[in-house]
Every structure is written in structure tokens, then in C-alpha cells.
Amino acid sequence: MKRTAPLLIAATVGFIIIVSSFIPYTESWGEDSMIWFDILAAVAFVLGGGNLLKMNLKKVSDRRPGWAYSAIIIAAFLITLTLGLLKVGTHPNEVFWNKPWSGDYIGEGSALWWIYEYLIYPLTSTMFAMLAFYIASAAFRAFRAKNMEASLLLGTAFIVLLGRTYAAIILTGWLPELAHDAEPSFFGQLWNGLRLEKLTETIMGVFNLAGSRAINIGIALGIASTSLKVLLGVDRSYLGTGED
């Protein structure tokens, strides 16, 4: 029963969503199923929050290595939760101006808004900005010309890199452009195609796009097959190994 009930629910909801895609009358059924999931996820958040507190409180009480980080997590979690639930610093809604709690919890000027604008947002931006350094180090490793394939990759990347900057104009701008008013000759097209920005267009629009679409077709088939296995109960590994 522990596995049968989730399987039945998953199969029923899955088939409803598929059917709602083809039968207009059932469109709202699919949307309702997704709303049910949102409700479930919202309730499950209590589990997540509880787990976060439990794990970090235990770490602090045991004085395990790095317990100070846990103390900061607990403090940040509780402060944010309290400020949000009590709507500290919110301004009343214009319609219900005499009800202090009628304002939006994340409205401008509220404590939660300040936390978001001046703590979460800058911290998130900092993490995102670090990507630039990670890209540089990963590119350095990926583009080392160790063998034939790596050398080809390096050469292609170099062309695309130049083709997307003004360097393309400086280096190959002297090659002729195609005339708009006349049928281009073979050599005219050839010389024009060797301009770095044109080479970049060809690499991205032909070779790269073809590979990308092949991957996407494989992904689509994989999704269809995996979904079918889950809906039919062929693949139950996400529920366990078989024993109830």
C-alpha cells in the first residue's frame, strides 16, 4: 500500500495532464492538478524548515566543526520568518487603510523588503558574479590543445570569440561584402563567408544548432520514455526497491 497509493496517484494525475493537452474540455483539470501540487509543496515546506532547524540546532548543541555557521543560519531563518509573518514595517493597504496588517508583506519599506533589497539581492549578485572567474578557469582547461579534437574546439572557440567582438571587423573587415543589387558570384560568396562574423554565424547557425537539436531530440524522447515508465509503474526506483 505504501507504494501502490503513490503509484496510483502519479499515474492518474499524469494521464489527466496528458489528456488535458489534447481534449480542450479537460484543460482546467490539468491546471487544477498543478495547483494541488503547489498546495502540497507549500505544506511540505514546513517539513523542510523543520529539518533545517533540527539539523542546525543539533550541530550547535554538539559544538561540531562549523557550528558557528549553523548558529548564523538559525538566527537568519528565525529573524526572516518572524519579520515576514508579523509583517513588520509594512504599510496598510490603500483600501483597508485602518487595518495595520493589510499591507503586502514584501511591500516597499517593509522589513522583509529591506532584507531582500540590501542582503539577499547583493549576496545573490555576488555569487552570480563569481561565475565569470569559474568560466575563465573552466575555459582554460577545456581549450588546452591536448589532441586533435581539443585543437579543433580551441580553433572554433577562437573564431566565435573574435566574431562576436569588434576584432572581427578590424581583422577581416577588408574582405568584400555581398552586393545587394547584383547576383553574387561564387568567389564573392566565398570571400564574404570568410569574414569572421560570417564564419561565426555559420558555426553557430549550422554546426552548433544541428548538434543542439540532436541533443534536444534525444532529451524529448528520454522524457517521453521516462514519463511513460513512471506512469505505468515500470520504473519504481524513486519509490524504493519493491519491498513494502
Next chain:
Amino acid sequence: MRMARLRSVAIAAACWLSAIDVVAQDTAPPPELPAPPTDVEVKDRPSDNGQAVLISWMASADDAPEGSPRVLEYWIFRRELGQAEWGEKILDSPAGTTTKTDDQKIKVGTQYEYRIVAVGVNEGVSEPAELLGGVASIRQWFNVQKAWFGILLVLICGAVIYFIEAARGGKDLKVRKIAGLEAVDEAVGRATELGRSVLFINGIQDINDIQTIAGLTVLGNVARRAAEYDATLEVPTSRSLVMTTARETVQAAYLSAGRPDAYNENNIYYLTDEQFGFVASVTGRMVREKYAACFYMGAFYAESLILAETGNSIGAIQVAGTAMPSQLPFFVAACDYTLIGEEFFAASAYLSGEPHQMGSLKGQDFGKVVGAVLLLLGCGAATLASMANNNEAIANFAAYIRDSILGSKGLFP
């Protein structure tokens, strides 16, 4: 006395002048009206639940930069058949761009009449163009625009089911080796030898994402190996439901490996839904704990490279699998093995080794054959059409493949 008379005359003159001004204002010519739109047409929107009609019209003659007065927008009015009043406008549509719109707030089966007017720059409203007699929307029972999609879905799913049944019946199916999945044993074994932990990250999406489900099936197999080799497995999650499901999966894996006592649910924990908050916490732990092996299986976004590069810097064996095409290059650059797209979805069947699961992979191959045939037919037809001076029959065939079979024009466009 004379001054008083002069003042009276002045006041009288002022009154007359202001009166003339008022009369002049009252008799000012009305704003010039733009030419009306014409040929109003209202049709039921196909393949929907009967909640909308498509309205189209011919643009006003003044709907052009040189129009006088130039038309700014069109106002659309609606009334139920039999009603006398038109009421307030229900829609407005900017001029110069389109002459069609959808009315999506109607009741199924009710007859409606429509009126459209053009509004000029001087706020002059044109004579109306009307569609009288009533038009009703109809509820369709099947979305014909998706007919080909449905046919392909049935074909591919049918093939998957057929091959699963064939495998159950004892048919021998050969699957090529996938290096990334062969490396699971090596990675977990290395963690055991070094006495360090294994890290598994199941993406940052919730359980309703198929990639998360596919990642969980790989987690089950990694957990079984970890239980067999007595390695510690750590699974931080960014969603509460994923944490709950991952605990069930790992517990079952330890049970099936005969090591239920080694299972520790505290090793599978929730951090935060916030993308970069999650990354900050996980990378911090990676640097402090120095995991021996890192698995990234699921849906990833910008955090993919931060995680993989941090894992690389601590010298961990890294295996990644995702169906996010934009993140694949980052994983390929920073990880030892990467499961690209369909390999990731094939992982559960491959690792389980169960024949009926392998059958599903053969079904996928059938889908690839169908895709390849359509590609060849489409490319061939398009090439032939251009070589044969755009031969109409061949061009139509190529267009049918592009717009109907792979597009949304349905069986009979």
C-alpha cells in the same frame, strides 16, 4: 457721470465679446472623422473549449502614416443577440500592427454581435462596422492542431511498451556501455578507499520535474553502491519534497543492500529554495569536507559551473547528468563524466539492468528512427523543391512536414 457711462459701455462690450467667443466655441466644426474599418469577420477559435472567437477586419483607409486623421486604435464592442445597447468597449487594438484579435470572455453557445470603430488622433470616432446576426463559439472535443503530435506520441509510446513486453518475454536486448554510469562504482569505491564522503545533488528543481525523478533513480543506485562499500552518502536538497523522496529512495537502497543499520536520514537534508543560497552552502561544505566523489543529477541552471568547478578544485571524481542543454558544456568542461540528455534518462534502466527497463531504451531508438526519417524526407523534399524551380507539389509536401507533422496545423491544414 461720463466715467460711469464709459464703464458701462466697456462692461457691455466685454460681455458681448465673451458671448461671441462662447458662440464661436459652440459652433466650432466637429473633429474630422477617420474612415471606418470594413469587412468585420468573427469565427469560432478552433481547437479550444469554446471560450473564444477570432475577430478580424479590414483596416480603415486612414490607418496609415499619411491618414487624415491618422487612426490610433480600434475599439471593439460586443452585445448578446437581441440586446439593444452595445455598452462599454470590450477590447481595443492598436492601429498599424494588426487587424485581428481574440475575444476570450464569452459564454459557450451564446450568440453575439460585434461592432468595431476606428479612433483617430483627434479623438474622432469613425462610423461603426458591424457584424449582426450573431456568432457563437463551439466547444471542440479534440484539439486537432495537436493531431500529429498525438499520433507520434502514440507511436513512440506504443514502441516503448512493445519493447518492454518483448524484453519481459525474454528477447535479448543489447545496450552500449555508458562510461559515466560505469564510473559510479569507481567513484564510490574511491570514496571508501580515501575514507571520505560521496556528495549527490539532485538538481534544484522540485519533484514535479522529470529530471528530478530521473536523478532520484540514479540516487537509488548510487546509494546501493555506497551501502555495499560502506561509504557515507550526503544528499543536500533545495526542495522539501525532494528531501522526503530522496530519504525514501536511499532508505530503500540501503535495505536492498542488506545494510539498513547504515542508513542515516540526517545525511539527506534540506538547505534552501534560493538558488545561490543553496550553492553557497553546498560549495562551502565541499571545500570543508573534501568529498571524494560528486554526483550532479537533475535540472541545473547557472549554479552548474560553480558546483562543478568547486568539485574539480577539491580533486573529486565528478559525474554529471542533466537535460539542460545550456548547462551541458559547463559540466563537460569541469566533470570527469557527463551524461548528455538521453543518456541521463537511460541511466535508471542501465543501472537497474532489468530487462523490461532496457526495453524502454529500444523504444526510444524507434523514436529516433521516426525522427531521422522525417528529417530526411523534409530535407530531401526542400532540396528537391529548390532544384526543381519550387515545384509546387514537392514544396507543399515539405511545408506539410514542417507545419503540420512537426508544427501545429493539424492533419488537414
